[in-house]
Amino acid sequence: NDLYVRQPKSNVFWFVGKIARVDGVSVPACVARQYPLIAQHAANLRPLEMYPHHDQKFEFWAAPGDSEMEVAYNRPDLQMTKIVIDDDLAESCMEVRTLMIGFQGEMYEGGEEGFHTWRDEDGYAVKPEVKGPDTGEQEISDDLMKKMEGMDAQKLWEEQERRAGRSPTDD
Template identity: 35%
Template sequence: MGGAGFGTKTVAVDKQVRSVSGHRGSGEKPLRQAANTFDAIRKDHGAECTNDVYCRSPLNDKETFWFVGKIAVRPNTAATPKQAVLSQKRLILEYSKRELRPQNLGGKYSDNLELWIAPGDSEMDAVQNKISLVRVDGSTADLVPDFSVKDVGYNPEIYVGDEREKGGLRIKRDDEGRPIKPVFDVNQSI
């Protein structure tokens, strides 16, 4: 997690929330903790415990949903995929708008950002318009009392090279998260 980072204030991490202040440098430690927790949960419990996370800025493009990473939820705990996102909402949003897609999710586009989830490892199905997304509404006030942030992790999407400016997985959906174009198959031959 090298580089400039995305905040400088003290990190607030308690039993239920991984958060950042929104200033440069504050996100590096909780992002590393979230990624390490994701890796451990995925290693122990497999892909079934993951969900893909997308972010949309209606101020930038109402139909474009950017893939911003994955969450993992430890089975047999109070955590659900939606609660996993809510507990790390600020971390995911700050990373998405400051590091991943500032040109589409940051600055004047950062008000009213939305987070959406899909089944884990479903990126190809999403691209082929085979699945819908589910919006994650709410705040940390909606977390159940026995929820623990130690039961969830976040693995951020990372761009390399030209992806920063020209790339990035994005899909088109309506306001309900449904595909706006018909299902299609990707040509498997090279």
């Protein structure tokens, strides 16, 4: 699963990394068992936003694995799940062996801002879905590919020149 930390007192969720777990270990148990590691990583990754709150419980949210693009496009059907770590979970997660779970923290390179999203209290996107223009370019491209089949390079070049308003014989 992809893991996000909610910036305190805001609806900004920062991507902090990915968690791994074997069958039988729940996402909340995986996060709870690794909470000190993940929380410290989040505070170090986002020192301005998160470190001032490192003495408080961070609010973690899980998204399906490798869903960064769906999150970035604000897909309305993608809901993140809040990870609630109560006392019972904090105690029971200690039975999870560390070889059954893992965390791969996000790293920034060369001034990267970091990936974040805006979500509501239920884990849904706050901003509208990002959609590409529906211009029918794919149909045009497919039609052009069919026309180009079987043409030799010289004829393709001549057609390109003709469409550009140039005579293929001009030098």
